[in-house]
Amino acid sequence: MTNTLHRYGxxxxxxxxxxxxxxxxxxxxxxxxxxxxxxxxxxxxxFQPVNMGDGAKGGALRxxxxxxxxxxxxxDHTPNFEAVINGxxxxxxxxxxxxxxxxxxxxxxxxxxADLGLCVNISTAVEGAxxxxxxxxxxxxxxxxxxGFEGHTEKLPSTQVLSLTTMCGHGxxxxxxxxxxxxxxxxxxxxxxxxVCYLARFCACxxxxxxxxxxxxxxSRTHME
Amino acid sequence: xxxxxxxxxxCGNCTYVCPMGAIYVDPVINRSxxxxxxxxxxxxxxxxxxxxxLNPTLVRGMRTMLKWFRIRFDPEPDVCPTxxxxxxELVWPRLVRRAFSDPTVPHESTGVKGRGTEEVKTNDVTGRxxxxxxxxxxxxxxxxxxxxxxxxxxxxxxxxxxGVPFEKKNPVTALMSDIVSGTLPDDLLNExxxxxxxxxxxxxxxxxxxxxxxxxxxxxxxxVVALGVGTRCEDDGDERRVIEVLHRLGxxxxxxxxxxxxxxxxxxxxxxxxxxxxxxxx
Numbered sequence: 001m002t003n004t005l006h007r008y009g010x011x012x013x014x015x016x017x018x019x020x021x022x023x024x025x026x027x028x029x030x031x032x033x034x035x036x037x038x039x040x041x042x043x044x045x046x047f048q049p050v051n052m053g054d055g056a057k058g059g060a061l062r063x064x065x066x067x068x069x070x071x072x073x074x075x076d077h078t079p080n081f082e083a084v085i086n087g088x089x090x091x092x093x094x095x096x097x098x099x100x101x102x103x104x105x106x107x108x109x110x111x112x113x114a115d116l117g118l119c120v121n122i123s124t125a126v127e128g129a130x131x132x133x134x135x136x137x138x139x140x141x142x143x144x145x146x147x148g149f150e151g152h153t154e155k156l157p158s159t160q161v162l163s164l165t166t167m168c169g170h171g172x173x174x175x176x177x178x179x180x181x182x183x184x185x186x187x188x189x190x191x192x193x194x195x196v197c198y199l200a201r202f203c204a205c206x207x208x209x210x211x212x213x214x215x216x217x218x219x220s221r222t223h224m225e
Numbered sequence: 226x227x228x229x230x231x232x233x234x235x236c237g238n239c240t241y242v243c244p245m246g247a248i249y250v251d252p253v254i255n256r257s258x259x260x261x262x263x264x265x266x267x268x269x270x271x272x273x274x275x276x277x278x279l280n281p282t283l284v285r286g287m288r289t290m291l292k293w294f295r296i297r298f299d300p301e302p303d304v305c306p307t308x309x310x311x312x313x314e315l316v317w318p319r320l321v322r323r324a325f326s327d328p329t330v331p332h333e334s335t336g337v338k339g340r341g342t343e344e345v346k347t348n349d350v351t352g353r354x355x356x357x358x359x360x361x362x363x364x365x366x367x368x369x370x371x372x373x374x375x376x377x378x379x380x381x382x383x384x385x386x387x388g389v390p391f392e393k394k395n396p397v398t399a400l401m402s403d404i405v406s407g408t409l410p411d412d413l414l415n416e417x418x419x420x421x422x423x424x425x426x427x428x429x430x431x432x433x434x435x436x437x438x439x440x441x442x443x444x445x446x447x448x449v450v451a452l453g454v455g456t457r458c459e460d461d462g463d464e465r466r467v468i469e470v471l472h473r474l475g476x477x478x479x480x481x482x483x484x485x486x487x488x489x490x491x492x493x494x495x496x497x498x499x500x501x502x503x504x505x506x507x
Contacts, residue, residue, distance in 0.1 A: 003328070004482060006367065006451045011479040025347035029491045056329060063303070064275040072301050112487060119347045119488035129483035130462070139462030141486030142345040142354060144362070144455035145471065145478035147436075151443040151450040155370045166368050170328035171419045172269045175369045176241040180302065189299065198303045202242065202273035204328045 003169025004095070004123035004207050005146045008162040011125040017167075017212045018104040018128060020044075020111070021095035022118035029117050033091035036116045041085045043110045044096040047103040052084050053206010055093035060084055061200040061210075077197040084206065099211035101128060108136040123207075160220045164213055168203040177202070182220045192217035226264060226271060230256045232309035234284045238302055239270050239310070244419060245371050257309070265371055265419045266315060267326035275301070276308040318413045321374075325396065325418035342395045342424050345455035349488035353392075354457050359432045359467060360392075360424070362453035363439055365446075367420035374400075374421075375414040376446035381407030381423055383442050389435065392424035429456075432470045453482075 004019045022040045024030035041052055053059035060079030064071075088094060098104040104122070111120055122129040126145070133140055149156060156162055157175045164178040165171070181195040190198075196213040228239075228248075233256040240248045240257065247263035248270065250256070284306055291298055300306065315323055324330060344362050345354050354360040363380060366372030377397060384391070385407030391398040402410045427435055432454070443450050454471065458464040471478060 005453055005480065006364070007480060008368075009479070014480060023343070023346050025343055025350050025488075028347065028350040029488055031491045063273055065308075067275045067277045067304060069277055069279065069306075072304075075301065108485065112485075116487070117489045117491050119349055120485045121346050121482050122485065123482045124480065126478055126481045126483075129481060133462065133483065133485055136485075138485050138487070139460065140458040140464065140483050141462075142348040142455060142457050142484040143464050143467075144345050144360070144453050144482040144484075145467070145476075146480045146482075147452040147454060147471070147476050147478060149368070149449050149451050150440065152370070152447055153449055155449060156368070162368065169367070171244050171326075171368055172267065172273060172328065174242055174244040174246070174269065176243070176246060177302070180241050184302075198301070201275070201303055202269060204272065 003205065005144060006148070006166060006169060008159065008166040011127065013163070014125040014128060015101070016099040016215065017124060017209045018098045018101055018132065019095055019123040019207050020098070020104055020107055020120065021093055021123070022116070022120050023093045024091045024118060029119065030091040033118070034089060036118055037091070037094045038085055038088055039114060040111060040116055040118060041088065041094050041096065043114060044107050045081055047098065047107040048100070049081070049096045050099045050211045051079060051097040051200065051206050051208060052081055053095050053203070054084055054088040055095070055205045056090055057084070057087045059200060059203050059206025059208060061197055063201050077194065093205065095205060095207045097207060097209050099209065101132065105132050105135040108132055108138070112136055112138060160216060163216050164199065167208045167213060169207070170204050172202045172204050173199050173208070182217060185217045186221055226259060226266060226268065227311050227313050228257050228259060229309045229311050230254065232281050232307040233257050234281055234288060234307055236288070236300065236306060238300065238304060239274065241302065242270055242273055244269050244369055263417065265326040265417050266319070266323035267419050268312070268323070268329070271310045271312060272329065274303055274305045274310070277304060277306045278308050279306045281307045318410070318416050321400070321413060321416050322418055325421045342392070342422055344424060344453070345484055346482065347488060348457065348484055349486045350490055354426060354455055356457050357429050358426055358456065359429055360426045360455035361435060362455070363423045364420055364451040364453070366418060366448050367451050370449050371417050371419055372421065372448040373415055373417050374409050376448055377421060377423060378407065378409045378414060379445050380439070380442045381409070383438060384423070384425060387434070387438055389425045389427060392426060395422065395424040397421055397423050429466055432467065433474060436474055
């Protein structure tokens with residue numbers, strides 16, 4: 001889940017972007033981890049997550065292997081949390097994405113109460129994570145700071161594209177696809193809501209934040225880079 | 226990955242979804258093709274595109290007719306209408322591309338998916354990074370640029386010369402032919418991956434030196450580097466020692482991943498099952 005660390009943006013751009021994920025370590029706490037990971041995901045549902053995912057099988061919006069041609073006109077863009085929870089069948093990583101910090105606080109409190117023994121991490125702005133853990137009565141155990149991108153940064157795309165693509169830190173959302181969706185929204189060929197669903201299906205672990213992506217796409221209509 | 230030319234209808238959808246931009250429609254054969262040197266076997270095309278199973282001849286006929294009238298069908302952009310992508314059987318050294326680029330496949334060396342390392346995410350049960358230590362994750366190629374292992378080796382050899390030990394539970398370390406000198410196998414050096422992480426741990430006193438060393442090597446390679454700096458917090462959750470070093474070097478970290486400390490050891494009664502992998506450890 002280093003894939004959640006290097007999202008592009010200033011701290012305030014993560015006000016609507018909090019990822020809480022659970023991970024096990026082989027031989028340390030992965031014994032009978034599947035039901036505990038399922039419980040972790042189930043606990044999140046009342047707190048209105050905007051996405052969730054299983055590191056092995058993907059997020060709440062997934063590609064379909066047998067798409068019906070009529071779906072070009074009537075495609076279902078509803079995130080399916082139940083499929084994520086039911087599909088989890090191996091120890092690994094489970095992630096939940098929130099667009100409201102208060103929901104993340106409620107969830108972390110519930111996870112603490114459940115005492116699942118999983119390693120639980122929060123990926124967001126530095127102060128945001130501190131605030132959430134403070135509210136849950138948990139001191140930070142360890143922290144991993146992102147220093148951003150260095151080296152040949154001239155090879156990187158515009159900040160709008162970068163803000164979209166880095167929400168899948170595994171790099172499954174291409175720069176070309178993100179740029180295409182920005183252009184389609186500008187052209188009025190798709191709404192931001194529709195465009196983010198196309199992008200979200202490429203994210204292999206469900207940490208893509210469709211609400212933040214929607215905001216970025218809305219913003220790109222009027223703020224050209 | 227390969228594209229079945231009998232199925233491809235050159236709709237061009239896939240040219241946008243490749244993170245490396247390695248897919249294009251060849252105007253001579255009028256089919257999508259993959260630049261194999263640039264393809265990192267990430268499977269974004271195969272796993273990310275939804276698939277219809279339409280008759281290719283029918284689709285080509287319709288597209289030709291519409292094109293003649295200057296009408297362009299407006300399809301869903303994340304669909305391969307004829308399910309034309311077919312996985313290749315990968316062999317060494319090319320299979321390393323997939324191991325580091327396809328996040329759905331765990332690394333054989335660590336059993337972890339993605340870049341294959343736990344760093345401080347599991348520090349509450351592993352104790353991987355203790356008080357006064359700093360864990361560095363030096364990631365190459367991210368986002369969307371890709372990296373070749375000769376670039377990674379420039380960094381690992383520089384770190385080795387500085388006497389820095391590499392994290393053993395890390396897929397790049399597992400590939401090294403000589404861990405003391407940070408050398409990777411010769412036949413691997415030109416292989417390209419979406420991204421990979423070199424992981425090291427040093428005492429806090431060496432943190433500034435390491436950051437300066439990394440910056441120096443960044444100028445000798447042709448990709449981007451994303452640096453993560455992890456550490457153990459005080460018992461009350463405070464962390465000032467590393468952030469002070471970062472501020473002194475001109476960094477003002479906006480984002481972090483924070484371990485809540487909720488993990489606890491759960492004794493194993495049976496040995497863990499071997500993970501499904503693509504077999505790239507040495």
